[in-house]
Amino acid sequence: xxxxxxxxxxxxxxxxKRVTKKPAQAKPVKLxxxxxKPVAAKVAAKVATKKKAPALKPAMSAAQRNNYVxxxxxxxAERRGFAAANPxxxxxxxxxxxxxxxxxxxxTG
Numbered sequence: 001x002x003x004x005x006x007x008x009x010x011x012x013x014x015x016x017k018r019v020t021k022k023p024a025q026a027k028p029v030k031l032x033x034x035x036x037k038p039v040a041a042k043v044a045a046k047v048a049t050k051k052k053a054p055a056l057k058p059a060m061s062a063a064q065r066n067n068y069v070x071x072x073x074x075x076x077a078e079r080r081g082f083a084a085a086n087p088x089x090x091x092x093x094x095x096x097x098x099x100x101x102x103x104x105x106x107x108t109g
Contacts, residue, residue, distance in 0.1 A: 060102070060107055065098060065102070068098045068107070069091065069094045069095050069098050070094075072093075072094035072097055072098055073087070073090045073091045073093070073094035076090045076093050076094055077090045
């Protein structure tokens with residue numbers, strides 16, 4: 001048994017009359033000019049959009065600080081054996097020590 005393939009017959013129309021598809025043409029795209037913003041304008045735009053940081057509250061109240069100074073002054077006097085000395089000097093030394101500790105972050109809430 002022999003099988004035969006069907007082959008498309010050549011068109012009887014002349015080549016000039018045959019309809020052929022034209023390739024699709026791309027529409028021209030209008031390009032917008034790119035304008036660089038100055039750096040200052042970019043920075044100003046970022047700063048304007050940032051949220052403001054909440055106001056910092058004091059690390060501790062004056063009463064708390066005073067209490068720490070009082071306790072520190074007591075321990076300073078105790079270290080020297082409560083010998084005769086000026087309590088104002090103990091208080092000043094205690095204030096300096098407490099202020100140093102507050103500044104270094106030892107008293108955080």
